[in-house]
Structures are given as C-alpha cells and as structure tokens.
Amino acid sequence: MSPVLAGVLQLLALMAALALAYVPLGNYMARVYSSDKHWRVEKWIYKGIGADPDTEMRWPAYLRGVLAFSVIGVLFLYALQRLQGVLPGSLGFSSIDPDQAFNTAASFVANTNWQSYYGEQAMGHVVQTAGLAVQNFVSAAVGIAVAVALVRGFARSRTGELGNFWADLVRGTVRVLVPIAAVAAVVLVACGVIQNFSGIHEVGQFTGGTQEWNGGAVASQEVIKELGTNGGGYFNANSAHPFENPTPFTNLFEIFLILLIPFSLTRTFGVMVGSVKQGYAILATMGTIWLGFVSLMMWTEFAHHGPAFELANGAMEGKEVRFGIGGSSIFAVSTTLTSTGAVDSFHSSFTGLGGGITMLGMMLGEIAPGGVGSGLYGMLIMAIIAVFIAGLMVGRTPEYLGKKIGTREIKLAACYILVTPTLVLVFTAFAMALPTPANSMTNSGAHGFSEILYAYTSASNNNGSAFAGLNADTQWFNTTLGIAMLLGRFVPMVFVLALAGSLAGQQPVPATAGTLRTEKPLFTGLLVGAILIITGLTYFPALALGPLAEGLA
Amino acid sequence: MNNSVSNTARLLGAGLRALLVLTLVTGVIYPLVVTGIAQGLFNDKANGSEIEADGEVVGSSLIGQPYNLPLKKGEETPEPDLKWFQGRPANGLGTNSVNTQYKLILSGATNRSGDNEELIQWVKDAKAAVVKDNSTADFTVKPSDVPADAVTSSGSGLDPHISPQYADIQVHRVAERNGLPVAGVQKLVDEHTEGRTLGFMGEPRVNVLELNIALKELLAKN
Numbered sequence: 190m191s192p193v194l195a196g197v198l199q200l201l202a203l204m205a206a207l208a209l210a211y212v213p214l215g216n217y218m219a220r221v222y223s224s225d226k227h228w229r230v231e232k233w234i235y236k237g238i239g240a241d242p243d244t245e246m247r248w249p250a251y252l253r254g255v256l257a258f259s260v261i262g263v264l265f266l267y268a269l270q271r272l273q274g275v276l277p278g279s280l281g282f283s284s285i286d287p288d289q290a291f292n293t294a295a296s297f298v299a300n301t302n303w304q305s306y307y308g309e310q311a312m313g314h315v316v317q318t319a320g321l322a323v324q325n326f327v328s329a330a331v332g333i334a335v336a337v338a339l340v341r342g343f344a345r346s347r348t349g350e351l352g353n354f355w356a357d358l359v360r361g362t363v364r365v366l367v368p369i370a371a372v373a374a375v376v377l378v379a380c381g382v383i384q385n386f387s388g389i390h391e392v393g394q395f396t397g398g399t400q401e402w403n404g405g406a407v408a409s410q411e412v413i414k415e416l417g418t419n420g421g422g423y424f425n426a427n428s429a430h431p432f433e434n435p436t437p438f439t440n441l442f443e444i445f446l447i448l449l450i451p452f453s454l455t456r457t458f459g460v461m462v463g464s465v466k467q468g469y470a471i472l473a474t475m476g477t478i479w480l481g482f483v484s485l486m487m488w489t490e491f492a493h494h495g496p497a498f499e500l501a502n503g504a505m506e507g508k509e510v511r512f513g514i515g516g517s518s519i520f521a522v523s524t525t526l527t528s529t530g531a532v533d534s535f536h537s538s539f540t541g542l543g544g545g546i547t548m549l550g551m552m553l554g555e556i557a558p559g560g561v562g563s564g565l566y567g568m569l570i571m572a573i574i575a576v577f578i579a580g581l582m583v584g585r586t587p588e589y590l591g592k593k594i595g596t597r598e599i600k601l602a603a604c605y606i607l608v609t610p611t612l613v614l615v616f617t618a619f620a621m622a623l624p625t626p627a628n629s630m631t632n633s634g635a636h637g638f639s640e641i642l643y644a645y646t647s648a649s650n651n652n653g654s655a656f657a658g659l660n661a662d663t664q665w666f667n668t669t670l671g672i673a674m675l676l677g678r679f680v681p682m683v684f685v686l687a688l689a690g691s692l693a694g695q696q697p698v699p700a701t702a703g704t705l706r707t708e709k710p711l712f713t714g715l716l717v718g719a720i721l722i723i724t725g726l727t728y729f730p731a732l733a734l735g736p737l738a739e740g741l742a
Numbered sequence: 743m744n745n746s747v748s749n750t751a752r753l754l755g756a757g758l759r760a761l762l763v764l765t766l767v768t769g770v771i772y773p774l775v776v777t778g779i780a781q782g783l784f785n786d787k788a789n790g791s792e793i794e795a796d797g798e799v800v801g802s803s804l805i806g807q808p809y810n811l812p813l814k815k816g817e818e819t820p821e822p823d824l825k826w827f828q829g830r831p832a833n834g835l836g837t838n839s840v841n842t843q844y845k846l847i848l849s850g851a852t853n854r855s856g857d858n859e860e861l862i863q864w865v866k867d868a869k870a871a872v873v874k875d876n877s878t879a880d881f882t883v884k885p886s887d888v889p890a891d892a893v894t895s896s897g898s899g900l901d902p903h904i905s906p907q908y909a910d911i912q913v914h915r916v917a918e919r920n921g922l923p924v925a926g927v928q929k930l931v932d933e934h935t936e937g938r939t940l941g942f943m944g945e946p947r948v949n950v951l952e953l954n955i956a957l958k959e960l961l962a963k964n
Contacts, residue, residue: 199942240756395795429897431898739855
C-alpha cells in the first residue's frame with residue numbers, strides 16, 4: 190500500500206469515528222445544557238462556590254462571571270509558577286521568571302497553551318497537574334459555556350436571559366470533559382503513554398551510560414490537552430514525544446479527541462435551536478474547509494518541494510517515522526483549524542506551502558471546526574456575516590434562525606472579526622520594525638518573517654502551536670504574546686455575549702418564501718466563500734511575504 | 743461606588759472558590775484516579791515501557807538512543823558504533839533545542855525550514871555518511887536508495903524507529919562487522935519490521951533498540 194493511500198484511509202477512518210460520535214455526543218451535550226436537574230456532586234460544587242445555579246443571567250452578568258473566573262485563573266496560575274521553587278513535588282525546578290510566568294498563565298487561561306518554556310525542564314508535577322491541566326479543563330468549559338450562551342440567544346426570544354455561567358462551567362467540566370477524559374486517558378496508557386509521579390531518574394542504555402527521564406501524569410494531561418483543544422505539551426516535543434503519542438493508533442485517537450467536541454457541538458446547536466438541519470449546514474461548512482485543507486496539506490507534504498527535502502527524498506524533517514507524512518498532515522491541519530496547537534510534527538520544517546496552510550487555518554479564526562465552543566461561536570458570527578452579505582445582494586433585511594440581523598447585531602459581528610486580525614498584524618508589524626525581536630529567529634528571509642507572523646497568529650487566535658525555531662522566551666515575546674492571547678480570547682467573548690443578549694431579546698420573525706434557507710447547501714457554499722474571502726483579503730499581503738514567497742521560490 | 747467594589751469583590755470571591763473546587767476535581771482527584779488505574783492495570787506501560795537485555799534495563803522501547811563508540815580525546819561528538827543498527831540523526835538539533843545526543847531526555851526538533859542552508863548541509867553530510875558507512879566490499883549503497891528518515895531528524899529528536907528501507911541498507915554492514923551471514927541479519931530485520939497498524943495506520947517501521955537487542959542475542963548464540 191502506498192503511503193498516500195494509507196493517509197487517505199486514515200482520514201476516512203477518522204471521519205467514520207467522528208460520524209459515529211456526532212449524534213449521541215451532540216444530543217447528550219444539548220441535554221447537559223438544557224436540563225433542570227443537578228447532579229449531587231454538582232450541588233456540592235455550587236455550595237462550595239456559593240452560587241445559585243438556577244439564577245438566570247443577562248449578558249452583562251454572564252460576562253462578569255466569565256471574566257471574574259478567568260482573572261482569578263490567571264492570578265492563581267501566575268502565583269503557582271512563581272512559588273514553584275518552594276512547593277513540594279516540583280522535581281527540584283526553580284520558580285518561573287515573572288515574564289514567562291505571566292505568559293504561561295495568560296496562555297493556559299486563554300485556552301491557547303503557547304509555551305515559551307521546555308516542559309520537561311521547567312514545570313514540576315504540581316504546576317503541571319494542579320495548575321496547567323486544570324486550566325485545560327476549565328478554559329475549555331468556559332469556551333463551551335460562551336458558545337451555549339450564544340445558542341440560547343438564538344433559541345430564546347423576548348428575554349435577555351442566557352442561562353447561568355456557574356452552572357454551565359460546572360456541567361461542562363463534570364458531565365462532558367471529565368468523563369470522556371478519564372476513559373480516554375486509560376486508553377492512552379494502555380498504548381504506552383506514561384502516567385506516574387516519579388522524579389528524574391537514570392535509566393541504563395544499550396551501549397552503556399544512562400539516559401535521564403522525568404516521569405509525570407502525562408496521559409491524564411495529554412487527553413484533556415486534545416479534548417479541550419488546548420495543546421500544551423507535557424514535554425517540549427509535544428505530541429511528537431513517544432511518551433505522549435507512542436503509536437500510529439494513539440496519533441489518530443488524539444486527532445479524534447481534538448475534533449470530537451467541536452464537530453459534535455454543531456449537533457448540540459441544531460438540537461437547541463430546534464432544527465438539526467441548521468446544525469448540519471454548519472457542520473458541512475466546517476467539514477468542507479477541514480477536508481479541503483487536509484487534502485492540500487497531504488498534497489504539498491507528499492510532493493516535498495524545498496531544496497533540503499528534495500535532497501533528502503522526502504519531507505521527513507521534524508516528523509516521526511511511526512506517523513509518516515499522512516498522519517502528520519492530518520494532525521497539523523486538525524490542530525491549526527481548531528484552537529489546539531498540539532503538534533505531532535514540527536510545522537517550521539513543513540514545506541513552504543504546508544507551513545502556509547497551518548497559518549491560514551488559524552487565520553480563518555479557527556472555526557473549521559475550531560476550538561471547543563470558540564469554534565461554534567466563531568462560525569455562527571461568520572454565518573451572520575454571510576447572511577448579511579446575502580441580504581445586501583437581494584435587498585432584504587437579513588435574518589438568521591428567525592432573528593433579525595439589524596444594525597446592532599452586524600456591528601457586534603463586525604467588531605468580533607476585526608479583533609484578531611488587528612492583534613496579529615499590529616503586533617507583527619511592531620516586532621518586525623523593532624531591532625531586537627528579529628534576533629529570536631532561527632531561519633532568515635521569508636521563513637524568518639513567517640516565524641514571527643506565525644507566533645502572533647497563533648497567540649491572537651489562541652492556537653498555541655509555533656514555528657518553534659523562534660526563541661520566544663524573551664521579555665518582548667513573553668509580554669506581547671501574553672497580551673495578544675488575553676485580548677484575542679476575551680474581547681471577542683464580549684461581543685459574542687452582547688450579541689447573544691441582543692438576539693435573545695428579539696421577537697422571532699416568521700419564515701416566509703423570501704427567507705434565505707440557511708439549512709441548504711447553497712448557504713453552506715455562501716458561508717465557505719465568505720470565510721475564505723474575508724480572511725484572504727485580510728491576510729493576503731502578510732502571507733505573500735512569508736509562506737507564499739517561500740513556497741513559490 | 744462602594745457597592746460596585748463590594749460586588750466585584752464578591753464576584754472574584756466566587757471565581758476563586760470555583761477555581762479551588764474545580765482544581766480539586768480536575769487537578770487532584772482526576773489525575774490520581776487515572777494514575778491509580780494506570781499503575782494497577784498497565785504498570786509497565788505507565789512507567790515508560792522499559793526494556794531489558796541480559797536482565798538489565800537498557801532503555802525504553804519507545805525512546806530512541808545513540809549507538810556510539812566511547813568518546814575519544816579531542817572529539818566533540820562520538821563516532822557511531824557501526825556494529826549496531828543506527829537510528830535517525832539527532833545530532834543536528836539546533837541551538838533552540840538542548841537535546842544533545844539523547845543524553846538528557848529533553849525533546850525537540852531542529853525547526854529548520856526546507857530552504858535553510860544548515861539543514862541542506864546536514865542532509866548532504868548525512869547522506870554521504872550513510873552511503874559510505876553502509877557500502878561494503880560486495881554491496882554498494884546508491885544515494886537514491888537512501889530513504890528520507892535516514893538523513894533527517896525527527897520531531898521529538900527521540901524517534902525510536904527507522905523505516906524498513908533504512909534498516910535494509912544497514913544489513914550488509916552489520917553482517918560484515920559482526921561476522922554474521924547477510925541472510926541471517928536480513929531475517930532479523932524482517933522479523934522486527936512492524937507493518938501499519940490494522941494495515942493502514944501509520945507507516946511500516948523497525949524499532950532500533952529491539953532490533954539491536956535481538957542482534958546481541960544472536961551474537962551470543964554464535
């Protein structure tokens with residue numbers, strides 16, 4: 190069997206597994222976020238928080254909950270890292286410097302997991318397990334909560350109420366993330382992922398001498414890193430490290446975990462707005478873009494253009510033998526089209542066009558299928574833009590799911606899509622104009638520019654992957670990337686929740702013969718077009734200077 | 743004003759309590775339960791899949807390692823011990839990665855791009871070395887036969903595998919250096935070639951450490 194065919198079969202197997210999970214998981218999540226009943230353990234948690242889970246919140250209250258919880262998350266994680274040197278169970282690692290601790294705290298709370306540290310040389314058991322992995326869970330639960338609030342905005346009418354943030358946060362964690370993670374972690378251990386709390390110890394080698402290993406609760410963290418589309422590796426090499434991702438099966442399984450919730454949430458959306466077909470239309474849009482990107486990636490990586498790869502007879506630099514080109518390509522696209530940023534191969538050593546595809550995936554706003562929660566709300570914002578464009582073409586007031594897209598709604602949607610490009614392009618421009626940031630590049634020329642563009646694209650879109658040649662552990666990068674991650678996560682959430690509040694307050698308009706049928710393939714086509722055109726126009730000049738220049742050289 | 747300050751304080755207090763409770767659930771109970779199950783059911787795998795030869799631990803079947811001669815005076819990097827099968831290059835890991843020669847398990851890639859001068863030179867040098875080292879009196883390696891994994895570094899820098907093609911190229915050399923028949927060594931490689939999982943997942947591969955352990959056993963028998 191040729192490697193290309195094997196790659197395609199892996200893709201098909203992955204799609205089949207996702208399709209099997211789609212309806213049950215999507216329906217289950219719809220029940221989780223609609224049920225009036227509280228589990229006993231949840232009641233204990235609410236008592237601990239001191240919050241009444243049955244109080245309905247309007248959008249400002251919901252937003253305040255999100256922000257309060259996230260501010261505390263940043264402060265707590267910052268303090269934990271600063272105190273690492275005196276905490277027990279830290280493998281003897283010292284406290285993290287202030288700028289790096291800020292960067293890492295911002296990164297994990299913002300669901301980004303950009304890492305300017307070497308996991309196996311910086312973070313001990315306590316910070317990894319009780320700090321970083323906890324944010325992997327709760328930042329994902331916050332993302333889903335905000336998406337569910339927006340869906341409720343569409344589903345409800347003549348009320349400003351969007352649900353209760355604390356209830357959504359706790360249910361997402363307790364009923365969705367923890368159960369799936371616990372089962373999946375055991376599967377990973379069964380395949381060879383390590384799970385222990387041993388210290389740094391020496392292990393003998395074949396020809397004499399020793400290797401030094403550190404243990405860790407890797408499987409439990411690896412699972413939520415993928416499932417919550419977080420991406421922060423226990424080890425520096427992330428999912429390329431054999432202790433995180435030991436076999437071709439675990440590789441596919443980890444990609445499955447990355448895509449599982451973001452795709453299934455479109456079902457949840459369909460069920461909650463009362464038309465599963467609307468969910469299918471969103472799913473089809475996400476699936477089309479994802480599949481298109483995977484195909485392009487496989488094509489360019491198998492073709493291996495670039496002097497070093499042609500010389501080597503294949504683009505295997507930065508890739509593991511057990512995954513090969515096919516498995517690495519699917520992973521690279523899935524991680525950058527979601528907000529994950531985990532890597533099983535190193536994007537900086539992909540072909541010029543391959544690197545460009547990973548960047549473009551993030552630039553689309555990570556909506557195909559996107560991060561847990563953030564993918565769905567990002568896509569629904571694009572749907573509003575697409576409906577608006579269609580409305581302009583036929584001269585009708587646009588409406589989506591029975592809600593009028595008026596001035597206020599379109600302003601909020603437009604503000605949403607302006608946030609990340611502004612962050613990416615302004616920060617990249619400053620980094621290129623100033624003298625010192627360029628010292629961090631490993632490669633020169635177009636690829637050097639790509640390293641910096643990639644860093645700000647990854648941070649502002651909350652991805653967290655890197656063209657890892659960039660030495661990002663400098664005060665400049667730690668600080669600016671930290672700011673980009675926080676603004677890129679929470680400013681859009683403000684617009685999403687404001688939009689949700691505005692939609693929930695509306696009286697629904699009945700569908701007429703002139704209503705754009707948003708559950709039809711025509712709309713999916715329109716939506717894909719709108720996404721590609723808007724992103725293309727925004728980022729084309731920057732992409733032309735970096736990956737396109739390299740890929741066409 | 744006072745009211746809004748106290749409201750904010752109350753909200754932050756709720757946030758802190760929520761974080762502490764959820765830390766208990768996801769940062770303490772969850773990892774401990776998973777660790778308990780892992781250590782109970784898959785003790786060997788949960789601790790790194792250690793592998794033994796002659797009753798001694800010689801590494802992990804998942805982690806690549808060097809097969810070098812002892813470092814001689816004046817050398818910066820040791821020469822490969824050509825008696826054994828060799829893994830993928832990990833020599834060229836750049837300044838941004840601190841992994842040197844698999845010694846400390848610090849993982850990382852070179853992150854060099856396809857048009858990077860250094861990478862081009864590394865590939866050239868590696869290819870020349872593979873051709874030279876593996877050509878014997880009655881077997882010549884053609885540059886076009888050298889597979890990509892033999893001349894490039896992996897993502898982790900710890901890749902435990904090589905492609906079957908790279909293992910095949912090494913057969914004549916290993917047979918010659920150990921005074922074994924070529925057919926016997928080839929048989930060993932074939933036995934240690936793992937196909938794709940279920941026929942389609944991943945790529946065919948050879949675990950270098952397991953192959954070398956088998957080779958050592960074969961030598962002990964002869």
